[in-house]
Amino acid sequence: MSDDEAPGAREAIRRYWPMIYAPTALYSMGVGSLVPVLPTIAGDLGATLATAALVAAALVVGQLVGNIPAGALVARVGERRAMIAAALVELGGIATMLLAPGVPVLAAGALVVGGCASVFALARHAFMTARVPFASRARALALVGGSFRLGTFTGPVIAAALIWATGSERSTLWFFGACTLGVAFLVAFGPDPEEKARAAERLAARDADAEDTGEPVTGSIPADERTGLFRTIWRHRHVLSRLGLAAASLAAVRAGRQAVLPLWGLSIGLDSANTALIVGVAGAVEFSLFYASGQVMDRFGRIWATVPSQVLMGSAFFSLAFTHELGTSAMWFGVFAVVVGVGNGLSSGALLTLGADVAPRENTAGFLGAWRTLTDGGAALTPLIVSALTAAASLPVATGAVGLVGLAGAVGFWRWVPRHGSRPPGALR
Numbered sequence: 001m002s003d004d005e006a007p008g009a010r011e012a013i014r015r016y017w018p019m020i021y022a023p024t025a026l027y028s029m030g031v032g033s034l035v036p037v038l039p040t041i042a043g044d045l046g047a048t049l050a051t052a053a054l055v056a057a058a059l060v061v062g063q064l065v066g067n068i069p070a071g072a073l074v075a076r077v078g079e080r081r082a083m084i085a086a087a088l089v090e091l092g093g094i095a096t097m098l099l100a101p102g103v104p105v106l107a108a109g110a111l112v113v114g115g116c117a118s119v120f121a122l123a124r125h126a127f128m129t130a131r132v133p134f135a136s137r138a139r140a141l142a143l144v145g146g147s148f149r150l151g152t153f154t155g156p157v158i159a160a161a162l163i164w165a166t167g168s169e170r171s172t173l174w175f176f177g178a179c180t181l182g183v184a185f186l187v188a189f190g191p192d193p194e195e196k197a198r199a200a201e202r203l204a205a206r207d208a209d210a211e212d213t214g215e216p217v218t219g220s221i222p223a224d225e226r227t228g229l230f231r232t233i234w235r236h237r238h239v240l241s242r243l244g245l246a247a248a249s250l251a252a253v254r255a256g257r258q259a260v261l262p263l264w265g266l267s268i269g270l271d272s273a274n275t276a277l278i279v280g281v282a283g284a285v286e287f288s289l290f291y292a293s294g295q296v297m298d299r300f301g302r303i304w305a306t307v308p309s310q311v312l313m314g315s316a317f318f319s320l321a322f323t324h325e326l327g328t329s330a331m332w333f334g335v336f337a338v339v340v341g342v343g344n345g346l347s348s349g350a351l352l353t354l355g356a357d358v359a360p361r362e363n364t365a366g367f368l369g370a371w372r373t374l375t376d377g378g379a380a381l382t383p384l385i386v387s388a389l390t391a392a393a394s395l396p397v398a399t400g401a402v403g404l405v406g407l408a409g410a411v412g413f414w415r416w417v418p419r420h421g422s423r424p425p426g427a428l429r
Contacts, residue, residue, distance in 0.1 A: 037159055159175075267395050
């Protein structure tokens with residue numbers, strides 16, 4: 001990486017930290033506190049192990065379904081208003097989960113929460129794609145992934161502390177609500193990243209006498225950005241059916257981490273506090289590696305983050321499947337949870353970066369909506385597959401299947417991702 005490229009990453013971090021990274025970290029902290037204990041909350045309402053997996057799946061299914069309206073909402077009203085509206089709706093979803101008298105109502109609240117999460121994710125992804133230089137893109141987007149991983153690390157630890165203090169898993173829902181209110185406050189009263197970016201672009205264009213630099217010079221969304229989701233998928237079917245499917249496999253294995261690990265702890269007899277603590281330790285490992293992932297992708301290429309990540313996570317899940325009946329099952333659960341954390345940390349920001357790499361400039365938001373629908377589809381299928389295989393066979397069988405998906409995804413990345421990160425935008429297409 002040349003010396004003149006490094007300031008681009010530092011400038012992006014300095015400029016967007018209070019507007020993008022901080023709200024993302026706060027939001028993911030709330031989600032991270034809920035995910036490990038959601039199956040236990042469902043179990044308290046009478047759900048079986050397989051049904052509890054379905055309730056956990058409702059979060060990612062909601063995010064998948066929410067990508068279509070999220071793209072339209074962001075394009076129509078802008079990032080700030082869309083996120084404020086999503087935060088208000090999400091508070092309603094959290095209240096529904098908190099007051100749920102049964103499993104169906106709990107799952108409905110989780111669907112609403114997942115749908116609102118898609119608005120936050122799509123708005124930030126499209127904004128960073130349009131305004132961060134390619135040479136420092138992976139590092140900037142790895143920081144977005146790192147912000148999520150901060151919540152993955154701290155959220156379960158906070159959940160464990162809340163459960164020990166209150167004796168109730170539903171205390172995590174109160175904490176999630178407080179985090180959502182905090183995000184709404186930051187978005188509503190903090191500086192608007194869209195307006196700041198437009199002002200900076202106008203100033204840069206005026207100072208350079210409107211010289212064409214190859215980067216977007218307008219903060220508005222072109223008319224082409226409003227192309228329908230399915231038309232966009234058809235137009236870019238070649239890259240989506242190849243690299244997109246490999247990316248979906250990575251999202252699937254990541255979702256397996258959320259779907260399998262809490263259920264595994266429940267099935268081997270660990271209480272919810274200890275399960276949350278183990279998941280939190282794995283999250284700490286993920287968080288420690290997020291910026292290294294961006295450095296590797298920018299310096300050596302995307303393949304050197306994605307393939308090792310899939311191999312590690314796939315191997316860990318496949319190996320975990322053979323430890324359920326061992327007397328040391330709790331120890332192996334902790335070991336392989338950490339290995340999964342290492343693999344996931346190595347791919348921090350990878351899906352965001354690959355999506356940004358192949359996104360066309362004339363239809364960035366539309367393409368990213370299609371890209372996120374595909375990757376979120378992989379994430380949404382995993383809990384459903386885990387639930388079905390758990391009901392039909394056993395949880396170890398479902399865990400082994402997640403591992404095989406990860407290993408197959410490593411082959412896909414090895415085949416479709418270019419070997420060098422220095423290729424210009426569009427090279428992957």
